[in-house]
Amino acid sequence: MLLALTDDQELFRETTSKLLGEFVPAEVLRSLQDDAIGFEAEYWRRGADLGWTSLLVGEEHGGGSLSGQGLVDLTLVAHEFGRHAAPGPLAVTNVVAATLSEAGGSQSNGVIGDLLTGRSIATWCFSEPRPHDRLDNGCLDIRVNGDEVVLNGVKRPVESGHGASHLLVSGRTGAGYSQVLVPAGASGMTLATMQSVDLTRRFSVVTFDDVRLPSSTVIGEIGCAGEQVTRQLRRVIAILCAESVGTMQAAFDMTVEWAFDRYSFGRPLASYQELKHRFADMKTWLEASHAVSDAATLAVALGEPDADELLSSAKAFIGDFGSELIQDCVQIHGGIGVTFDHDLHLFLRRHTLNRGLYGTPEEHRQRLADLVTMTESAT
Amino acid sequence: MLLALTDDQELFRETTSKLLGEFVPAEVLRSLQDDAIGFEAEYWRRGADLGWTSLLVGEEHGGGSLSGQGLVDLTLVAHEFGRHAAPGPLAVTNVVAATLSEAGGSQSNGVIGDLLTGRSIATWCFSEPRPHDRLDNGCLDIRVNGDEVVLNGVKRPVESGHGASHLLVSGRTGAGYSQVLVPAGASGMTLATMQSVDLTRRFSVVTFDDVRLPSSTVIGEIGCAGEQVTRQLRRVIAILCAESVGTMQAAFDMTVEWAFDRYSFGRPLASYQELKHRFADMKTWLEASHAVSDAATLAVALGEPDADELLSSAKAFIGDFGSELIQDCVQIHGGIGVTFDHDLHLFLRRHTLNRGLYGTPEEHRQRLADLVTMTESAT
Amino acid sequence: MSNVEQEDVETFRQRARSFIRNNLQPISSDALVFPLRNVRNDDEELTAVAREREVQRMLFDAGLAGICFPRKYGGQELTPAHQRALNEEFDGYEYPSRLQAPTLSPCAAVLLDFGSEEQKLRHIPAILNGEEIWMQFLSEPSGGSDVAGAQMSAIRDGDEWVLNGSKIWTTGAWWSDWGLCLTRTNWDVPKHRGLSVFILPIHQPGLEVHRIEMLNGSKEFCQEFLTDVRVPDSDRIGGVDDGWTVGTRWMFHERMLTNSPLVTMPTGAGRTSVGATFVHAVAQEAGRASEPHIRDYIGETLMLDIVERELQRRIGDGLATGTMADQAAAVGRLFSGVAATRIRTIAFEIAGGAGAAWTDDDGELAFSGSDFLMRQVSCIGGGTTEMARNVISERVLGMPRERTLDKDIPYRDVPRSASSRT
Amino acid sequence: MSNVEQEDVETFRQRARSFIRNNLQPISSDALVFPLRNVRNDDEELTAVAREREVQRMLFDAGLAGICFPRKYGGQELTPAHQRALNEEFDGYEYPSRLQAPTLSPCAAVLLDFGSEEQKLRHIPAILNGEEIWMQFLSEPSGGSDVAGAQMSAIRDGDEWVLNGSKIWTTGAWWSDWGLCLTRTNWDVPKHRGLSVFILPIHQPGLEVHRIEMLNGSKEFCQEFLTDVRVPDSDRIGGVDDGWTVGTRWMFHERMLTNSPLVTMPTGAGRTSVGATFVHAVAQEAGRASEPHIRDYIGETLMLDIVERELQRRIGDGLATGTMADQAAAVGRLFSGVAATRIRTIAFEIAGGAGAAWTDDDGELAFSGSDFLMRQVSCIGGGTTEMARNVISERVLGMPRERTLDKDIPYRDVPRSASSRT
16 A cells, blocks of 8 residues: 555545444454355445545546545555455446446446446456456457347356446457447346355356347447457556455454464564564565555556556566465464464455456466567567 | 495495595685696596496496495485585496496497596587477487498587597487497597586587497497487486485585574574574475485386486476575575685585586476376376 | 284285275375365265274274284284385275374374373274274464463362363364373473373263364364363373373374374375376366476476475384484474475466356366465464474474573463463 | 755756766666676776766766765755656666765765764765775674674774774775774673774775685675774764664665665666566577566566565655654565575576586576576675564564573673684
8 A cells, every 4th residue: 555645545545444344344254255245235335435436437427536546546445445355346346437437428327327326336247268268368259230239258257247237348349359338137148156265256157148239338439449458457457456465464464463462482473583584574575565556556547658567567476475475374373374263364365366366477477578578679 | 315324335435425525625626616627537546446437337347336226326426426516527427337338349348447447537418509408309410321320410518528538429310319439539529618607517518510430339229229318317317316415415514513603693593593494494305305316216226117207306306495405505604605715605506507407407397297197198 | 022923014015905905995186185175064074984984994804904003902013114015005095094193193102102001902902993083182272383381271189180171173073082182280380391191082071072164164173172071080191290291202293194104094106196186187177287387387296296205205214213313203294284385376376267266167176266275274284384393493403492481480470472461 | 954946856857867868878787687797807897996986076076976965065965856866867877886885875874974074074075076985894704694793893092993803795895995894892891882983994004905706706895804903083983882873874774775865776767677688688598588487487577676666666765754664674675685586596497507507609698507606695795684584573563672692791701603602
């Protein structure tokens, strides 16, 4: 998280944190394990009231940011989500709202309005099953047929597919990208529940079998949505990174506290040099994660040319080193740290989930290598 | 090294160790840095007198082992070579001697005799330059032309190329392997000096440009030397592994001693928990390296079917974990550990050299993966 | 040793082989890699336990149980070489895994070391024939790695002792029979000098077994709450307040694990090894088994399998021949913990996104995420790797012991947490 | 702050840019990755030093030296933001690297903190204009990480002090001018209370500079032997026996390294970064730049470069705004040491067999082996990573300090090695 917040930002972060502490403490998260949606409607509406879903939406659609950089403000929410392992499709709902707002067109206004009030949620259908499961490897077909578009293909994992009122589907029209806003219940669209490492985030396999929709559901230009998709991907990764740093912070804080409180052989764990040095490593990884996550978010918000290399660095670093950090927190806790009643796994779960979505560390290292090659062959 | 030696083996190991301590202490090694050959002829002859070069040679040629398993006995020498970072082409000379002895044929008798007495040394030309530098990737051409053979190609790195009286060259005759024993100074053969990480081991690039030799120099059958080459490779890797474990043992012992002797903040380094735990890891890697090296050697000696998986496991494990072990010894020594006057780098050098010869850890992991695939598709 | 002519290893091996092949089921080896997967319900678990008791009984009747136990307690009084041959023959076959650790070692091993003749005669045959499954009542919720800091209280009352307190991390106490229990009998002396060890039946009034739910839903582990449980003094093992003498050997047996000649455990010594087989299956499921990067992982896994096997063999030899100190068993424990963690991580890496969200038809991939969540178990269970590193540095390498602040003061005065302290 | 109107950052940046582009040479950035390669002979080194003094003088004359130093000592009295702009503009150009650390920081930084007005006026302008290059006389052969355990003796003799002893790990003392020297002036009090700091010219009778040969042949580091070197009391920095007050700040400045606003150092903030550029070149030389496994390494390197840059920036901000404690600089030191080690290892892995034996025409590959031998240097030099971890855990996280056995006893009674003890 940012080292220095404005007063507005700090208030917003604090109010969010308070709401999360009230609505979704650890016991509630555990009780939601088998809930089909993973959260209560009231919880989401209250969050929307605070502004969770309006930061990337233009003022003309009723949205607005605190600092002028909505994405930066939103990562404060994401950080708190991570610190509380909070439920709800924060990243995808915001990203869809942003795209709808930017694409304009009056028929989205109602959808945006419902997202802003938290009455409904939206999701983004981006990733696809093997062998199309690598980043930028999707092949869902969006074909124009008169004044209709026809969708064929499979998307997975799709977050909150079952609860969403609308699904923004990215696909291919020939060599280009298109995006279609599919309403829940569209004929030919079927959802199958997936399992995930997270307690409250829900995912589906969504199959599109000749799903026909009016052309007005196309968001942006048909075949020319590449930049839209890229923007969405950047935003969703930035939000996920901020959330993951929040999970690392929570696990780290819990474990530092444990190390001070817990005694072994008459001494606090925190007095054992070997553990102290591991905490030093963790602190280093944690600060580094904050740093690169914040820098990536700002670069995305400002549209800087190095946004992609910062983002992929963040996603790869936070993914790998975050896993090691939280797993070491588990190790330091000992057996209690792998029990269901302990809170630590809530953060391990959320981090592990985010690590696997929108490109694993390995995939992002490959993207970074592509950037090196491009730069080096340019010079 | 083996946990339990016979009395004969222990005496042999001890005599070797004594000779090395006398002839090639660390100051001598440092003084040999710029020596073209890397060791004194007298040193090698004295070692040969002890039996360094006769363990893989049949009794009919004047050789013989201590325990019935000459390769096992030889790894005791190799271990001591590692512990002293000793000079001399131990692995290649022995491997060539073994092949000549096994191949029989009277014209090799003189060569074998000179190797046994240490009057001369031999080497093996196996590896080739990029892009043929991976294991089993060589393409040096050995063509039959009447009662001559003609060699064309490049070998590197070739150990002790400049000092060797004979070079056993592995190459291809069509799809098969052939081996030719080339005498030093053969017309069309040129040697270029290489640099290496080691202080005393010397390497060359050897170029064969239409080198013509009588067919009698062919060792074994033309085009059918595949098994010979495999056997040589197994032996050389077993010897290198044992030597590398010796370097690890030496670095570890030095550093344990240092940790007991050196005080920081009024306490010996050995009392700091973080260092103690690193020593525990090192001890574990060291014992594991001994274990897998010995098991691999025995499997090669006995011709067990799992020899290759043991060997590649040993080469990969000792390569990777040995580097980490010795580098951590450097770290624990601090700045002094990277100075030329300190002895630690002698072991780091030898280990690093062996790691890079006859397949890096990465190449051996690929070989292991091949073995898994073969086994799994067989079941 | 007895005077009876000893069966040679090869004859024994042939006998074992023919018994195993004729009477037991071949099994897949996955269970060895991931013992804590939540894949069995309670009924299945109880069926498995019953089958293992039955197999143990068959082995007992066939003269294949208790290979290194004395004959007078129902064992075979053979050598570790015989046990090793048996282990090799078990490779790929069902075996009574739930009766090995902790029943045979450390529990029966401790009985052998410290039990009275009556205690041994009563329990060891019953253990070897599958009637009694034992658990270690050792760790405590407040204890962490400090097992000698036991707070389970035992107070003498005539010929009996009254036990109160809680033990934790017993595997399957709910289907087990007896517990070996470390208690504190004296609070007014330093920690190591006020302990005593008892044995007691698990299913009795005052002893409540609570199943612990792990984060992946597995309920293999239990916690026991003892309230005024009465144990006759004849069920004490070792001297009053001298429990740490017992405890030291107990810890040794625990570290021995697969190296113990008292334990039957398939060696995995065949051509393939469980980790590599498993990782290869994950890679195939992910459609990535031919990528060089993934093959590097597969090769690494086989390497770890093989090196661990050879390391354990070397340590086993070293301990058997006395060329290594008892504490060297910690070297094997450390290696196996770290290697298992690495193998789980590798499987997770290969699974990619399927490690985060999956469907049931993802096959082996479907486990990679929750296996990863449970990754540290192999470095925690059975004594943490941290404790192993302490033992190696201090007891094997002889480095100065870590300073303890609880050594020379009465245990009741030792601070046990920052909160208890203030 | 002065009353003079401050130049705004953008104007300053433009001025810096135009000066740099018009007057300085573009350079390759390899030197940044592997500072200890043995690639220059002594003549070349002296030529490079002379050029750097000249560049420093040019910067001084152009108003681009001592950005955050007070005007009265020849500095610009601008802000860290100006320094950062200058660093960014230097990207890809020669800069007087030998005059940054340790001359400007920690040496000049310590002078600023503790020097008398006379001392500052005498030395800081000379430092800023390139006349004086300074070294830290800090580490000692017997000292390791325990810098406060200095054994260099200083004994008062009237208005002078007589110094005897040895210092080590000074970079390029043979071409430097002044040393900042930590000495022991009192052996009868605990370690931290008997130290004093002096400054002294390096080239003087009684001070012998010995070049240390590193394992790769590099002779950048020196060891100094002082025999009855006399230093006037006016060259003492801070109080007598109060040297640890100075030493604490000194250590802080050392950990700040690239974060110090006193130091000019190209940020590498451009599109590419030195580690990734280097590793990519190695991969191309090896003909493996398109293998996925190797690309994973290249990507990892770029990641480390970028994360380190952002981490250092965050720490810099945190220190500048006071949201982080001074000791947080150790976080950056730890990261950079570990990352550099990793990058050397990656290059070595990619080089494969060429890391063991090579020819001169192997290009970048030819360095990978000896770079690997020198790998730990980045975790040793400038304070070990172990010390950084101590500082982070104890001073940043507030965990209990490591027990020292030399705290409350006279330094002369502290055991300094097992051999000295017996």
